[in-house]
Amino acid sequence: MERRLTFGSRTKALPPAARTVARVACVASILALFACGVVAGLARFGVAVPRHALSNASWHGVLVLPIFFGAVVSLERAVALGGGRHLFAPVAVALAGLMLLAGMPTGLAQAVLLAGATLALASASGLLLRHAELHLMVLALGVLSWWFGDLIWLLTDAPLLAVPGWLAFLVLTIAAERLELTRLRPTRPHARALFVTIVVTMLLSVSAAVPAPEPALRWFAASLLALAAWLTRYDIARVTVRQRGLTRFIAVCLLSGYGWLALSGALGLAGAWNVSHPWHDAALHALTLGFVISMALGHAPIVLPAVARIRVRYGPVFYLPLIALHATLAVRVAGALMNDFALRRAGAVGNAVALALFVAVMATSALAARNEARLVAHGR
Structure with missing residues (x-):
């Protein structure tokens, strides 16, 4: 099974209770920010959404790229390093997102986001200095x-x-x-x-x-x-894809994601990374949804237990949201390539449904793992 190799010393700059509260609050905020980012993206396609989400439609990319992913990556790294002072980075990033949604001055949110990234950079640099x-x-x-x-x-x-x-x-x-x-x-x-x-x-x-x-x-x-x-x-996914269970699922997520990464690059060579290009949406989301989110789906069953202390039970049902994501993304990309807004819109809605399906699968698997643990504890 794939495993992550972690370097660095652990720190206890914060009491255990404070670290737990910070971690849980950060996870909850990150999930809320991602949901708001997805809904804001749907608002850009004219989908009926709550009024608050509509007013934040322009923040779709900011909420997803530097804030959601920035918070996730820095939180995962903070937990791997033992929490403590490293938790200040994801907390600051999540706070910046909440400030944007609350309508606070954009400049203040930008400064807090930059501060969070600076803290994350300090942690990454310190780790590199200890292990070249x-x-x-x-x-x-x-x-x-x-x-x-x-x-x-x-x-x-x-x-x-x-x-x-x-x-x-x-x-x-x-x-x-x-x-x-x-x-x-x-x-x-x-x-x-x-x-x-x-x-x-x-x-x-x-x-x-x-x-x-x-x-x-x-x-x-x-x-x-x-x-x-x-x-x-x-x-190594070329080897692990021949195995079974979660290991194979991760490999499938990765290898399929590399296909979308290649497509994003190919479209970009045709000029699609220019924001005015009609294929820009296809190139951007082939990278972010097809490559990045595919990787996230594959590693979520490993990352969630480490970050949120929630066990999940893997099963073949995990393939459903992955298949749904790729299928709806294909529709969205086709819509962009054919300049068909309705098709692109349908694909975007499908992307959101696929992500919601994944959340449901994760929640169901977490409940199943919890019930299983209870049965084991009672000797049944």
Whole structure:
């Protein structure tokens, strides 16, 4: 079964009770923010949503990319490092999202978000200084990309200019974790050199996206396509997909996600990363839903018990939301490619349904695991 390798010392800067309260409050806030982000996305398609969600439709991308994913990644890392002071990063990020939804000054929310990313960057940098590993360097560079995107948003008040940095954060975070697991199936030096070249290309393209967006975004797309090829070739998921149970499910999520990552890169080479391009929605959501969310679905049964202390029982039913996500995303992408708004809208609604289905599956599996534990405790 796949496992995550964690480095770093644990800290007890906060009492156990305070760490538990902070973790639970952070998890609840993150889930609420994600739900608001999804509903805000539906509002952009003219779907009937609550009035408050409609007023926050413009925050869809911000709520999902730097806030939801930023909070999730920093919370997972904080828990892996033992909580304590590391929990301040996800708490700050979640607070920034709540401030946006509450209608507080945008500049204040931007500053709090940047502060959260700064704390996460400090944790990642400290970990790298203690353990000079390539995957930890890529993780730190991913957090730096997130921080850079937050800074761009604060300075320009234009979230679209920050999107490349936010996306690089997600892509590099996943790539670093997959690189870490290649130690279980060692790669040749030239493969690691190619990986480094891809990462450097991505970072350079992100840094040039504001002054020279046209060439920079095409280089960004090329790095996505190259990374998809690298992961497909060298990821241990090629081996674990032949196993069974949760291990195989994770591999299926990853390998299918690499297909969407490749499509996102290919569309970007055709100019789709330009926000005015008719295929922009297809490229963006092939990456965020097809690649990032697919990975999240695969690792949720592992991450949730670690972060929220909630056991889940894996079963074949976990494939249902994954299949639904891919099917509805295919509809959405087809709608974008054919310039068919109704089809794209139907796909977007289907995406939301697939995510809701996954939440239902996770909740049901958690209840099943809880009941199973009770029966075992009573000797039945």
